[in-house]
Amino acid sequence: MTLDELNVGEKAVITAVNGEGALRRFLLGMGCTPKTEVTLQKIAPMKDPIEIRLRGYTLTLRLEDAKNIEVKYL
Amino acid sequence: MINFALIGNQNSGKTTLFNQLTGSNQHVGNFPGVTVDRKDGYILGYKDRVITDLPGIYSLSPYTNEEIVTRDFLLDEKVDCIVNILDATNIERNLYLTLQLIELQIPMVLAINMMDEMRTNGGTIKINEFSRAIGVPCVPISAAKNEGIQDLVHEMMRVAVNKIRPEKIDFCAGAVHRCLHGISHMIEDHAVAAGLPRRFAASKLIEGDEPLAKRLNLTQNELEMIEHSVVEMEKECEMDREAAMADMRYCFIENLCRNTVIRPTVSKEYLRSVKIDSILTSKYFAIPAFVLIMGLIFYLTFGPIGTFLSDGFALIIDWIINYISELLIQFEINPVVHSLVVDGIFAGISSVLSFMPVIVVLFFFLSILEDSGYMARVAFIMDRPLRQLGLSGKSFVPMLIGFGCSVPAIMATRTLSSERDRKMTILLTPFMSCTAKVPIYSVFALAFFPNHAAEVMILLYATGIVVGIGFAMILKKTVYKGAPIPFVMELPNYRMPSAKSVLLLMWEKAKDFITRAFTIIFLASIIIWFLQSFDLRFNLVEDSSYSILANIGQIIAPIFAPLGFNDWRAATALITGFSAKEAVVSSLAVLLKTSADQLPTMLSSMFTTASAFSFLLFTLLYTPCVAAIAAVKREMGSVKSTIALIVTQCAIAWIIAFIFYTCASLIL
Incomplete structure (x- = not known):
């Protein structure tokens, strides 16, 4: 499954980061590396983007980009 | 002269630290060719120690303008010492940039910021062990509270004068380590020739950094060997090159933090942010x-x-x-x-x-x-x-x-x-x-739509x-x-602004605005005054309807015929609107030889209802005023795009007003 499929409050662990180019490298650099735990914190009032928590900080990204992050439940 | 470069993630307190280090002793400018702010300042108490505030970035990859500017600055300018500011409460991600900076082998100090916040929450960083493990001198500070700044300045001077470079460079093990070492030996001569630190060059080659690969001037044979060794590494790690490099850095960081950082169990600032956000970004109240x-x-x-x-x-x-x-x-x-x-x-x-x-x-x-x-x-x-x-x-x-x-x-x-x-x-x-256009709207609304001013x-x-x-x-x-650049952004904890x-x-x-007022706007004012005060024979005119400006108005007035107002006074007023939009109303009053309160009555003899609205549409959309144009020129960094914007806006204004007036004349 991918990150955008999580429900609010659910925790999962990243298994792979797909996609390519600048976005992928940026996500990796921000610490979205395999084996990292993430929690889906919130969905924006207009249903997109989403707010996730990882490595002790909060990151926001669009659903479309969250589809590139594969996760599995702990 | 000793040059320092201040660098760190966004939201790490970089600007606050810069302000503490330099006071109001700052010079703000642009990096050449891009509209990325560059701030330089003298360190308080030192006349010959300059610190440059670089853009807040998360990594040294060459994608955003900010990253490119920072990289080029560090690689090409003579930087004696890097001051890398880290947010202690978010140390893992902040260290990702640090590991890349270390590869540059420039003398460096780590300023570990927000230590007060870390400590009040019951956490801490064992600074000595941390510093030893990463091989770079560290100073705990709190930029917002001005704590530890003197210690930081002393450490910066010591490191810069004695050229204390990061001691360690290996943060990796296994396949990535072998690959990095192999490549770094292979390209040594090229790196020296190109003036690049070889470890940095090797990492960037693995990550597939093209601008850097070009700079190294590698032969086809070498490129193939590098590719081969990277593919081997990918197989062994079961990850592609980019993920493998990021994973290697984060593995080291996790290990380092496990041994030297005591994380607070709860962070008051984070809990407070969650509370505030439960209103400010909530589903119904946001x-x-x-x-x-x-x-x-x-x-x-x-x-x-x-x-x-x-x-x-x-x-x-x-x-x-x-x-x-x-x-x-x-x-x-x-x-x-x-x-x-x-x-x-x-x-x-x-x-x-x-x-x-x-x-x-x-x-x-x-x-x-x-x-x-x-x-x-x-x-x-x-x-x-x-x-x-x-x-x-x-x-x-x-x-x-x-x-x-x-x-x-x-x-x-x-x-x-x-x-x-x-x-x-x-x-x-x-x-x-x-808001400057409001007076125009209200005068016309009063004259033509007295009962529907708000709707207009x-x-x-x-x-x-x-x-x-x-x-x-x-x-x-x-x-x-x-x-479009993807939207991935950090949501920092709420903080009290300093x-x-x-x-x-x-x-x-x-300061920026005043400078502009006395340069470009100064010039524009003189030109407009000249056009308003002289006639075509350069005689001073008493009555502005004989001025050059009025002549220009007469020439361009026919352009507005299809819009319903082929009147030189309307055209002239629009030209004066170029200096400031409020001027449209005052010029109309002057040209119609009337007072402001009589203006609506006079206007109704000059326009029909349809042509008045067409005039309003035109004023709404045509060229911005000279102050706005000056701002556009500065921020776009291009005269061509600025002129293009003016022309496009005038064209759009004309077309919209024309469509409206044509339709209105057909219906009415």
Whole structure:
């Protein structure tokens, strides 16, 4: 499954980061590396983007980009 | 001279530290070719120690302008010492950049910020062990509370003078380690020739950094060998090269933090942020709260505070003008020179300077929004609607400010991180009808739509927005065709903005604006005065209807015939609107030889209802005023795009007014 499929409050662990180019490298650099735990914190009032928590900080990204992050439940 | 470079993630407190290190001793400029702020300052107490504040970045990969600027600066300028600021409460991600900086082998100090926050929450960093493990001297500080800054300065001097380079360079093990070592030996000669640190070059080659690969001038054979060794590494790690490098760095970081960082179990600041966000970004209250906050800021800026300051400011300027005017008369200076100084230069500059209090007040609020962390939330809430235009949520605030005044709105686009978003936002802002156009709307509404003034206003504002959206769609399909920069952004904890940073920013913006008023606007005022005061034979005119400007008005008036107002006075008034939109009303009064309160009656003899609305549509959409154009030119960094914007806007204004007038004449 991918990150955008999580429900609010659910925790999962990243298994792979797909996609390519600048976005992928940026996500990796921000610490979205395999084996990292993430929690889906919130969905924006207009249903997109989403707010996730990882490595002790909060990151926001669009659903479309969250589809590139594969996760599995702990 | 010793040169320091201050570098760190966004939201790490970099600007606060810079302000603490330099005081108000700052010089703000641009990096060549890009609109990325460059700030230099002397370190307090040292005359020959310069520190440069580099853009806040998360990594040294060459994608965003900020990353490229920072990389080139570190690689090409003579930097004696890097000061890398880290947020202790978010140390893992902050260290990712540090590991890349270490590869540059430039003397370096780590300033570990927000240690006070870490400690009050019951956490800590074992500084000595941490420093030993990473091989770089570390100083714990709290930039906001001005704690540890003296220690940091001493350490910076020690490291810079003794050229203490990072001791360690290996943060890896296994396959990545072997691959990095192999490549770094292979390219050693090339790296020396290109003046690049070889370890840095090797890492970037693995990551597939093309600009750097070109700079190294490798042979085809070497490139193939590198590729081969990277493919081997990928197989062994079961990850592609980019993921493998990121994973290697984060593995080291996790290990380091496990041994030397005691994380607080709860962070008060984080819990507070969650609480605040349970309203400000919640499903039902986010948008009402946003409307309320922006409404309050608008009300205060353009309402009581702004008006009070503007009026006070105008009084002072008037007093100065009168004083100079009397002085000139006393010394019997030629009346033409008197007119040039008083009616031309001072009138022009003062009309623009009267914007200044509003701009300073607006930036006061904006910097609070920015520094507190709310601006990031606005982007989070508003991203979805703006995405349709090919923009991100971050563009919302500058465009909103455009309804007040285009000048600070365009200046506020500096906060946008992508160049493409920034430029598109700048081009869209003038379509948001500014407050200076309100007098025009109200005079015409009074004359032609006395019972529907509010509806006319709303219709005009809405037209501006709709045309702006259309324009954005066209830009997205033509000039800015490329893929939009993805929207991935940190939501920092809410923090109390520091008074020093807010005040320094206000001062910076005010200074910037004054400089502009006395250069480009100074020149424009003289030109407009000249055109208004002389006739074609360069004789001084008593009656402005004989001036060069009126002549130009006569020449261009036929252009407006299809719009319903083939009148030289309307055309002339539109030209004067170029200096400031309020001038349209005052020029019409002068040219119709009437007073302001009689103007509506006179206008009804000059326009029909349809041509009056057509005129309003044209004023809504045509060229921005000279102050806004100066701001556009500065922020776009291009005369060509600025002229293109003026021409496009005039064309759009003409077309829309033409369509309206043609339809109206057919129906009526």
